[in-house]
Amino acid sequence: MRTLITYIMVFPKRSAFVLIALLLAGVAEALSLTALLPLLSIAVGESIDSDIGKFIVQIFHRVGIEPTLEFILLFIVSGMLVKGCILLLTNRQVGHTVAHVATALRLNLIEALLASRWQYYLRQPVGALANSVATEAYRAANGFEHSVNVLALAIEVLVYSIVALFISWEATLGSLIIGMILFMVLHRLVRATKRAGTKQTQLLRHLLTYLSDVLGSVKSLKAMARDNVADAILHDQTQQLEKATRKEVTNRAALLALQEPILAALTASGLYIALIVWNLSLPEVMVMVFLLTRTLGLLNKMQRRYQQLAVQESAYWALRHAAEDARKEAERTTGTLTPTLERGLSLRHIAFYYDQKPIFKDLSIEVPVRSFTAVIGSSGVGKSTLLDLLCGLAEPKSGEILVDGVALHNIDLRQWRHMIGYVSQDTVLLHDTILNNIIVGEPTLQAEDVEHALKQAGAWDFISAFPDGIHTIVGERGGLLSGGQRQRIAIARALAHRPKLLLLDEPTSALDPESERVICETLQKLAQELTIIAVSHQPAVIQAADRVFILSDGRAELLSNAHPDANPALSELDAAQGEETI
Numbered sequence: 121m122r123t124l125i126t127y128i129m130v131f132p133k134r135s136a137f138v139l140i141a142l143l144l145a146g147v148a149e150a151l152s153l154t155a156l157l158p159l160l161s162i163a164v165g166e167s168i169d170s171d172i173g174k175f176i177v178q179i180f181h182r183v184g185i186e187p188t189l190e191f192i193l194l195f196i197v198s199g200m201l202v203k204g205c206i207l208l209l210t211n212r213q214v215g216h217t218v219a220h221v222a223t224a225l226r227l228n229l230i231e232a233l234l235a236s237r238w239q240y241y242l243r244q245p246v247g248a249l250a251n252s253v254a255t256e257a258y259r260a261a262n263g264f265e266h267s268v269n270v271l272a273l274a275i276e277v278l279v280y281s282i283v284a285l286f287i288s289w290e291a292t293l294g295s296l297i298i299g300m301i302l303f304m305v306l307h308r309l310v311r312a313t314k315r316a317g318t319k320q321t322q323l324l325r326h327l328l329t330y331l332s333d334v335l336g337s338v339k340s341l342k343a344m345a346r347d348n349v350a351d352a353i354l355h356d357q358t359q360q361l362e363k364a365t366r367k368e369v370t371n372r373a374a375l376l377a378l379q380e381p382i383l384a385a386l387t388a389s390g391l392y393i394a395l396i397v398w399n400l401s402l403p404e405v406m407v408m409v410f411l412l413t414r415t416l417g418l419l420n421k422m423q424r425r426y427q428q429l430a431v432q433e434s435a436y437w438a439l440r441h442a443a444e445d446a447r448k449e450a451e452r453t454t455g456t457l458t459p460t461l462e463r464g465l466s467l468r469h470i471a472f473y474y475d476q477k478p479i480f481k482d483l484s485i486e487v488p489v490r491s492f493t494a495v496i497g498s499s500g501v502g503k504s505t506l507l508d509l510l511c512g513l514a515e516p517k518s519g520e521i522l523v524d525g526v527a528l529h530n531i532d533l534r535q536w537r538h539m540i541g542y543v544s545q546d547t548v549l550l551h552d553t554i555l556n557n558i559i560v561g562e563p564t565l566q567a568e569d570v571e572h573a574l575k576q577a578g579a580w581d582f583i584s585a586f587p588d589g590i591h592t593i594v595g596e597r598g599g600l601l602s603g604g605q606r607q608r609i610a611i612a613r614a615l616a617h618r619p620k621l622l623l624l625d626e627p628t629s630a631l632d633p634e635s636e637r638v639i640c641e642t643l644q645k646l647a648q649e650l651t652i653i654a655v656s657h658q659p660a661v662i663q664a665a666d667r668v669f670i671l672s673d674g675r676a677e678l679l680s681n682a683h684p685d686a687n688p689a690l691s692e693l694d695a696a697q698g699e700e701t702i
C-alpha cells in the first residue's frame with residue numbers, strides 16, 4: 121500500500137491522467153450496463169417495475185427517445201465502444217508512462233551517484249549499479265503500472281457496486297463483505313509473493329555485482345583455469361534465484377487457481393438466495409448476478425494486480441534507497457569563485473587521512489604555471505591521492521590548496537575541473553569508437569579537436585593506419601588495442617578540451633621506450649602552454665620534468681629544478697624504494 125501511495129505521489133500528474141481515463145472507461149461500461157435491466161424487461165415482455173429501470177426509461181423519454189429493444193441494444197454497444205476507445209488511449213498512456221518512470225528512476229540514480237563524494241562512489245559495486253539501472257528500474261516501472269491498475273480496478277469496483285446497490289443493496293453489501301473476506305484469506309499468498317520478490321531483488325544485486333567482477337577479470341581467471349570457480353559461485357546464486365522465482369510463480373498460480381472456484385461457489389449461493397429466499401424476478405436476478413460476478417471478478421483481478429505489485433515493489437525501494445543514500449553523500453560544493461590559472465598552484469601544510477590512516481601529515485608543494493612537475497615516491501605513499509586533492513575529489517583535513525592564491529574550497533569546483541585534463545592510472549576505454557572515446561562528456565568538441573589531441577598524444581600515426589581511422593571500435597574496455605595505444609588515447613582524451621592543468625597518473629607505464637620518449641617530448645612541449653603534474657615511476661618522465669618532488673612520510677621534498685642528464689631524483693627514488701623493501 122505504501123508503495124502504491126508513493127508511486128502516486130512521485131508521479132502525480134501521470135497517475136492522475138491514467139486514473140481519470142480508466143475511471144471514464146469504467147463509467148462508460150457501467151452506464152451501458154444499467155440499460156440491461158429495461159432491455160431484459162422489454163425482451164421478456166414484462167413491465168418495468170424497478171426504480172433504476174423506471175429512471176432510465178424516464179431519461180430516454182425526456183430526451184425524446186423511445187426505449188425499444190433495438191435502441192437499448194445500440195446504446196449498450198455504443199457504451200462498450202466508448203469504453204474500448206478510452207481504454208485504448210489509456211493503455212497507450214500507461215505504456216508511455218511506464219517508459220517514462222523507468223527513465224526517471226534510472227536518471228535519478230545515475231545523477232545522484234555521479235554527484236556523490238568520490239569516496240562514496242568508490243565503494244559502490246559497478247555490477248549493482250548496472251543491475252539497478254537495467255533490471256530494477258524496469259521492474260520498478262512495471263510496479264508503477266500495477267499500482268495504477270490496482271487503483272483503477274478499485275474505482276471500477278466502486279462504480280459497479282454503486283450500480284448494483286440500486287438493484288439490491290442487501291446482495292451488494294453481502295457480496296462486498298464476502299469479497300473482502302476472500303481478499304483477506306488469500307492475502308497470505310500476496311505476502312509470500314512479496315517475500316519472494318524481495319529475495320529476487322537481493323539475489324539479482326549480488327549476482328550481477330559478482331558477475332561484473334568476474335567478467336572484469338576473466339582474462340586472468342581463464343589463463344589460470346579458474347573460470348570454473350566463478351561458474352560454481354554463479355551457479356549457486358542462480359539456483360537461489362531460481363528458487364525465489366519458483367516461489368513467486370507458484371504463489372501467483374495458487375491465487376489464480378483458488379480465486380475462481382471460490383468465486384463460482386459465491387455466485388451460486390447468491391443466485392440461490394436471490395431466487396429462492398428473496399424471490400426476486402428473473403431479469404433482476406440475472407442483472408444482479410452479472411453485476412456481482414463482475415464486481416467480485418474485479419476484486420479478484422485487483423488482488424492479482426496487487427500481488428504483481430508486491431513482486432516488483434522491492435526493486436523500486438532498492439532503487440530509491442540507493443539514490444537517497446547517494447544524495448546524502450552528495451559532494452559539497454561551497455565555492456562560487458571563477459578559477460584562473462595564471463600564476464600557479466600551492467599546497468600548504470596539507471594533512472589528509474583515509475578514515476584513520478594518515479597519508480599526508482604536512483605536505484607543501486609549489487607548482488608554477490607552464491611547468492612540468494613530476495611526483496615520485498614508493499607505492500602507496502599517496503601520489504594518486506595528491507592528484508585527487510588537486511581535482512577536489514578528496515578534501516584535506518587541514519592545510520590549503522591555493523589556485524592563483526585562491527583557496528580551492530572557495531572556487532566553483534565544476535569550473536575548476538573543466539580546466540583540468542586528467543589521465544588515470546587504469547585506462548578504461550568505452551566500448552565505442554576512438555572518436556567517441558575522446559569526445560565523451562564534452563559535446564562541444566569537433567573532429568578537428570580530436571585529431572589535434574591525437575597528434576599531441578602521439579596516437580595519430582597508428583590510428584590513421586586503421587582501416588576505419590578514428591571510427592575504429594576499441595572493444596570492451598579498449599581490449600582490441602594494446603596497452604600503450606589505450607594510454608595514448610586516454611592522453612588525447614585529456615588534451616582534447618585544451619585544459620590549463622594536465623594531471624597524469626603513471627602516463628607512460630604501458631608504453632615501449634620509443635612511445636614513451638614521444639610522449640615525454642610532447643609533455644615537454646605542452647608544458648610551454650599549460651601546467652603539467654605527472655605521477656610516475658618511469659625514469660623517462662622524471663628526466664623530462666622541470667621539477668621533481670618525492671613523497672615520503674606524509675611530506676614532499678623538491679629534488680630538482682631542471683632536468684639534468686643524471687637526475688638525482690632517480691637515485692633518491694631507488695633509495696626510497698629500497699628502504700620500503702627492507
Ligand SMILES: Nc1ncnc2c1ncn2[C@@H]1O[C@H](COP(=O)(O)OP(=O)(O)OP(=O)(O)O)[C@@H](O)[C@H]1O
Binds near residue numbers: 475503506
Ligand atoms: N579510497 C580509499 N580509501 C581508503 N584508503 C585508500 C583509498 N585510496 C587509497 N587508499 C590508501 O591510501 C594509500 C595511498 O594510496 P595512493 O593510491 O594515493 O598511493 P600511490 O602512491 O598512488 O600508490 P601506487 O604508486 O601504488 O599507485 C594506500 O595505502 C592506499 O591503500
